[in-house]
Amino acid sequence: ELQRSFQLERWEILLRCACAEPGDGSFGEPLPAGLERSKTGGYILDAHAFRTENAPPWRAAAKYAKPKRGRLKEIEELALAGPQVVPYHELIDFNDELDDYDVETQRDVERLRDIIADADKDLADLWVDSEFLRQEAQEAESERQEWHDYKKALMDSLNAAVKTSPVAR
Secondary structure (H helix, E strand, O other): OHHHHHHHHHHHHHHHHHHOOOOOOOOOOOOOOOEEEOOOOOEEEOOOOOOOOOOOHHHHHHHOOOOOHHHHHHHHHHHHOOOOOOOHHHHHHHHHHHHHHHHHHHHHHHHHHHHHHHHHHHHHHHHHHOHHHHHHHHHHHHHHHHHHHHHHHHHHHHHHHHHHOOOOO
């Protein structure tokens, strides 16, 4: 679902920019990464312009690892060959793979939400359990401050007594 919404958003931006007239608010709008304006007035799309790395870092690194040297050469040759005809059944298979990937991603999201909810519950329990300790610490700080103020008042009165004492003169 996230992948689809990402792709739809990209198509929307591309169509809005393509249909914009000078003076429109969207005319000259910057294009997202992977989409460029060509010198002839059209648009150049990167092969990955409509793909998002909608995966956790530990999966994205494995999934998008650099292709082997032979595969890289094959990809370059295909890119130089120009537009390719892709059979409909391959698109259907690819769409099924994307749907499976979306389902897997949603499962990951639900699992991570459960983990976050458990952590929030644990933190709330700790907050409640530590109420007594926090209150004790606040009382100890208050007592320490009172003791400090008391000592300061004693020192001030002692200094005043020394200054006003006839013996010290």
